[in-house]
Amino acid sequence: MKILTLAFNNIRRTPMRALLTAASVLIAAATLSVVLALDRGYARAVKRELVDKTGVHLYITKENCPIEAASVVAQGGLSPLYVEQSLVAVSESTEGIAAVLPFQLFAETTSDGTRTDIFMGVTDAIRRVRPDWVIEKGGWFENEDSVILGAQIAQIELAKVGDRLYSEKLDKEFKVTGILRKSYSQDDGMIFLPLATAQRLVKREGRLSAIAVKLTDVSRMQEVTTRLRGRISQDYSVIGAKELSEGVLGFFAATRMIMFVMVGVAFGVSVFGIVNTMLMVVMERRREIAYLKCVGARRADVLRLITMETLLICVVGGLGGILAGMFITPLAGSMLRGTLVGYVPAGSIAAPSAGVALFSLLVAVGTGVLCALYPAWKAASIVPMEVLRNE
Amino acid sequence: MNSLISLENVSKFYKRGIEEVHALDGVTLDIAEGDLIAICGPSGSGKTTLLNIAGCMDHASKGVVRIRGEEVERGGERRLAEIRQSMIGFVFQQFFLIPTLTVEENVELPLLFSHHKANPSRTADLLERVGLSHRRHHLPGQLSGGEMQRVAVARSLINEPKVILADEPTGNLDSRNSAAVVELFETLNRAGIAIVLVTHNPDLAARCRKVVHLEDGKVVG
Numbered sequence: 245m246k247i248l249t250l251a252f253n254n255i256r257r258t259p260m261r262a263l264l265t266a267a268s269v270l271i272a273a274a275t276l277s278v279v280l281a282l283d284r285g286y287a288r289a290v291k292r293e294l295v296d297k298t299g300v301h302l303y304i305t306k307e308n309c310p311i312e313a314a315s316v317v318a319q320g321g322l323s324p325l326y327v328e329q330s331l332v333a334v335s336e337s338t339e340g341i342a343a344v345l346p347f348q349l350f351a352e353t354t355s356d357g358t359r360t361d362i363f364m365g366v367t368d369a370i371r372r373v374r375p376d377w378v379i380e381k382g383g384w385f386e387n388e389d390s391v392i393l394g395a396q397i398a399q400i401e402l403a404k405v406g407d408r409l410y411s412e413k414l415d416k417e418f419k420v421t422g423i424l425r426k427s428y429s430q431d432d433g434m435i436f437l438p439l440a441t442a443q444r445l446v447k448r449e450g451r452l453s454a455i456a457v458k459l460t461d462v463s464r465m466q467e468v469t470t471r472l473r474g475r476i477s478q479d480y481s482v483i484g485a486k487e488l489s490e491g492v493l494g495f496f497a498a499t500r501m502i503m504f505v506m507v508g509v510a511f512g513v514s515v516f517g518i519v520n521t522m523l524m525v526v527m528e529r530r531r532e533i534a535y536l537k538c539v540g541a542r543r544a545d546v547l548r549l550i551t552m553e554t555l556l557i558c559v560v561g562g563l564g565g566i567l568a569g570m571f572i573t574p575l576a577g578s579m580l581r582g583t584l585v586g587y588v589p590a591g592s593i594a595a596p597s598a599g600v601a602l603f604s605l606l607v608a609v610g611t612g613v614l615c616a617l618y619p620a621w622k623a624a625s626i627v628p629m630e631v632l633r634n635e
Numbered sequence: 636m637n638s639l640i641s642l643e644n645v646s647k648f649y650k651r652g653i654e655e656v657h658a659l660d661g662v663t664l665d666i667a668e669g670d671l672i673a674i675c676g677p678s679g680s681g682k683t684t685l686l687n688i689a690g691c692m693d694h695a696s697k698g699v700v701r702i703r704g705e706e707v708e709r710g711g712e713r714r715l716a717e718i719r720q721s722m723i724g725f726v727f728q729q730f731f732l733i734p735t736l737t738v739e740e741n742v743e744l745p746l747l748f749s750h751h752k753a754n755p756s757r758t759a760d761l762l763e764r765v766g767l768s769h770r771r772h773h774l775p776g777q778l779s780g781g782e783m784q785r786v787a788v789a790r791s792l793i794n795e796p797k798v799i800l801a802d803e804p805t806g807n808l809d810s811r812n813s814a815a816v817v818e819l820f821e822t823l824n825r826a827g828i829a830i831v832l833v834t835h836n837p838d839l840a841a842r843c844r845k846v847v848h849l850e851d852g853k854v855v856g
């Protein structure tokens with residue numbers, strides 16, 4: 245026989261109480277694993293889309309706050325600040341720069357209000373700067389009214405190459421000349437049009453949202469950034485794509501905070517539940533613990549027994565929690581997508597992983613050990629003769 | 636004969652408010668191998684206190700307790716537990732069986748704490764000796780009082796003690812069950828185990844070779 249048997253038998257005596265306590269651990273562990281998965285998933289999706297996939301190394305913007313710049317570059321926000329088109333030539337002639345993409349972004353909510361389309365005016369430099377930007381069907385702009393659609397928007401609009409699209413808000417008809425290959429990035433939901441057209445539509449001729457820069461050698465980023473800064477006016481900022489993604493994550497900080505507070509509350513509630521249950525257990529079983537001591541149990545044995553019982557409950561709750569977390573994470577991911585105020589990556593923002601599951605289980609078990617301390621100590625301190633004398 | 640437990644001038648005081656209770660008052664007693672001792676006396680005379688101190692379950696306030704010549708009073712809780720496990724078996728009036736464990740598991744319970752390996756044939760042998768082989772998979776709640784006490788006796792034997800200390804082992808039993816338990820003790824005693832019984836029952840005391848009368852914490856004959 246093992247202490248585990250004894251612990252297990254004890255739990256089976258009040259299964260409902262054990263289950264309820266385990267349920268509170270389950271909720272806490274599930275919350276933790278979901279929040280962790282979303283938190284990591286979002287950060288990873290943002291980084292992947294803004295840094296790894298795009299091939300853009302630097303942005304030249306008028307904003308020097310990365311969060312503001314991120315809202316312009318990633319969201320299509322029409323900022324009052326802009327970059328003069330003359331900077332394109334300056335950048336192109338800077339040593340260490342492989343390609344330069346000037347672009348003008350703007351967003352337009354469809355007339356029925358259900359969707360906000362992001363338009364991006366580009367030049368054919370996009371093909372050199374963004375290797376992942378590939379036209380799958382059709383080809384390059386034919387004239388100033390041409391558009392190239394992201395894969396997802398083409399699917400939603402049921403658009404084919406050659407179709408005409410009418411935008412009520414812009415009062416303009418476009419002709420689809422190309423459809424992009426699905427890239428699982430923000431491109432999938434974008435509408436690309438010639439830079440000059442975009443500038444005309446937002447009445448910003450000769451002005452740009454920002455300039456995207458691709459370097460010949462990423463390891464020389466620092467050097468090229470400094471050189472570029474020296475060649476342009478002090479009013480402009482040169483921001484790395486990585487800082488930009490950090491800027492985007494800055495938007496997320498408040499949401500993130502709320503999520504972690506939720507986790508804290510869930511664990512707080514379950515800590516009270518566990519401690520309360522275990523204290524009750526110890527009170528109810530004072531006599532039995534005294535018996536155990538009479539037949540040779542020492543303090544350490546009683547400590548082990550009560551800790552083991554707590555752990556059994558927490559492990560069951562924790563395992564249930566990470567299992568529940570796996571099911572809830574994707575749902576929570578799409579819910580979060582709907583409520584995000586910042587940048588919404590096209591890829592999955594829920595990244596459940598073995599690491600997250602293991603970590604959540606460990607936290608649940610660790611909480612159990614902590615909660616067991618006081619009740620176990622109380623149990624171990626029982627003096628058998630005192631308990632048995634007073635029966 | 637070899638002394639197993641010896642108490643020399645042992646006293647135990649309890650504070651009750653400002654008053655001091657002398658539960659034991661200068662008791663000297665020797666328990667030797669093979670002894671069969673009854674401890675009698677009115678309620679509150681200190682019988683349980685004496686047994687607990689002899690069994691290293693409690694500390695004396697004054698005096699010396701020796702286990703095989705080794706003075707235990709200064710030993711820590713750990714050492715006391717060791718002595719209890721290796722030398723002494725306890726039987727209590729209320730049996731102290733764990734309700735969630737089967738008869739067999741209850742008998743093996745002390746091994747869990749002395750870290751000895753359970754030996755199924757030994758457990759079976761003990762249950763055979765107390766006449767409960769057929770009950771080994773039952774829970775305590777399914778047994779009669781006499782059967783429960785016999786399980787407790789089997790449990791007290793699992794660590795092969797030299798002495799069994801029994802506090803009113805028949806206090807909760809009817810006369811027929813009492814007789815069975817007493818016979819069991821006599822058999823064990825014949826096999827060389829020292830037995831110390833606390834009892835109110837004069838017939839039972841009369842069957843013991845040595846009787847210690849306590850009154851107000853003192854030995855009176």
Ligand SMILES: Nc1ncnc2c1ncn2[C@@H]1O[C@H](COP(=O)(O)OP(=O)(O)OP(=O)(O)O)[C@@H](O)[C@H]1O
Nearest residue numbers: 649651656657658677678679680681682683684685
């Ligand atoms: N922990 C304690 N605190 C205070 N007084 C105690 C304590 N334990 C025992 N006593 C007192 O010591 C005296 C002896 O108690 P003890 O339990 O040894 O008597 P007993 O002979 O076993 O009685 P009974 O036959 O009723 O079991 C009693 O007066 C009792 O009230």
Ligand SMILES: [Mg+2]
Nearest residue numbers: 682683684802
């Ligand atoms: Mg008593």
